[in-house]
Amino acid sequence: MKQTDILQKAVGKLEKHKEEKHLVVGFDGFIDEIIHVVDQRKNSKEYKRIKDIKAFSERIASVAGLSANIELVPTQVKLGGNGPIMANALITQGQQITYIGAIGKHFIHPLFRPFSENCRKVISLAEPGHTDALEFYDGKLMFGKIHTMNEVSIENLLKKISEKELTEILGVTDMVAFTNWTMLENLNGVMDYFGKVIGSQKKKTSVFIDLADPKKRTTKDIEKILELISGYPCNTILSMNMSESTIISTVLGIKETEVLPRAMQIRENMGITGIVIHPVQGAAIAHEKESVWIDGPYTKKPALSTGAGDNFNAGFCNAWLGGFSPGECIITGVCTSGFYVRNAKSPTRTELLGFMEQWLAADCGSI
Numbered sequence: 001m002k003q004t005d006i007l008q009k010a011v012g013k014l015e016k017h018k019e020e021k022h023l024v025v026g027f028d029g030f031i032d033e034i035i036h037v038v039d040q041r042k043n044s045k046e047y048k049r050i051k052d053i054k055a056f057s058e059r060i061a062s063v064a065g066l067s068a069n070i071e072l073v074p075t076q077v078k079l080g081g082n083g084p085i086m087a088n089a090l091i092t093q094g095q096q097i098t099y100i101g102a103i104g105k106h107f108i109h110p111l112f113r114p115f116s117e118n119c120r121k122v123i124s125l126a127e128p129g130h131t132d133a134l135e136f137y138d139g140k141l142m143f144g145k146i147h148t149m150n151e152v153s154i155e156n157l158l159k160k161i162s163e164k165e166l167t168e169i170l171g172v173t174d175m176v177a178f179t180n181w182t183m184l185e186n187l188n189g190v191m192d193y194f195g196k197v198i199g200s201q202k203k204k205t206s207v208f209i210d211l212a213d214p215k216k217r218t219t220k221d222i223e224k225i226l227e228l229i230s231g232y233p234c235n236t237i238l239s240m241n242m243s244e245s246t247i248i249s250t251v252l253g254i255k256e257t258e259v260l261p262r263a264m265q266i267r268e269n270m271g272i273t274g275i276v277i278h279p280v281q282g283a284a285i286a287h288e289k290e291s292v293w294i295d296g297p298y299t300k301k302p303a304l305s306t307g308a309g310d311n312f313n314a315g316f317c318n319a320w321l322g323g324f325s326p327g328e329c330i331i332t333g334v335c336t337s338g339f340y341v342r343n344a345k346s347p348t349r350t351e352l353l354g355f356m357e358q359w360l361a362a363d364c365g366s367i
Helices: 003-016 053-061 082-092 110-117 147-151 154-160 163-171 187-200 219-230 242-252 259-270 308-321 326-343 349-361
Strands: 022-026 030-041 047-049 072-080 096-101 121-124 129-136 139-145 175-179 206-210 236-240 274-277 282-287 291-295
Touching (some): 003 308, 030 053, 082 308, 175 187, 175 308, 206 308, 236 242, 236 308, 242 259, 259 274, 274 326, 282 326, 291 326, 326 349
Parallel strands (some): 030 129, 175 206, 236 274
């Protein structure tokens, strides 16, 4: 099927899809400071940015053994963390969210209060971490302070809420989204507990997982979480960017470099419902019903890239819960992300439809 046909069908379904779904999303929480790196200062108000990560690395390498003064310009302080950004995007598209994570220990951090007020329920286990996000035109470097994430555990969750209440929440949940496993050392325990509860219930809640960049975790850690995911008793989607897919492939002994065949081999190896890989140029899904690659509405100069993957995930899950086909889910995902990187905010349903229709009018070309 042509990509324009998939987009046309997704637009038609999104126009009709009004039903609110309930998602449990977690489990991190960060204060994101968005930063530009100065290449050359023109005057007190104007500067030229270091344009890409390679140029930044070359600047650093050139002063090895010496010293350097590199100017950082904070441009925005915003709600951050894979979980909050994804959850906030889902709320913006009309879904109901129970958020579990690290957005304040004794009280909700002021930065997260508007978000928490829009949630159906919030259970916060720890103070948020802090991320310095250095933005470049070709990507971003995230420097995280994550010590508070150690308090996110099933033991601390069950101190905040009873087993009965947690079971009741999961009993009326359409999807659970686990994000940022890499920075959450105790998330395995949460996932194992949730899996047992979901498996014991009549309602088979879908599960969506984004491990986030697992490069710093050991091979043994990654093997263990992949084994846990493979045993989940429900429809399970594992989403990853290109770099993450390379790490997962290496651990699984998969040598395929092409995106869609790689996704298909990972799914075959793990035996789960679907594998999603979303490089900056587009996205692929390997699913038991359909495997497809979609070119995305790529832009060379994003207004904001931190959170682009989380918005992709939100768009995907919004479509998944609406009963869209796998291809329609990833095309909704790339459009949600495409809007976000251009406008530095998550789209409402109306804004998303407008963006998708604009891209359709351009025959899925440049917009």
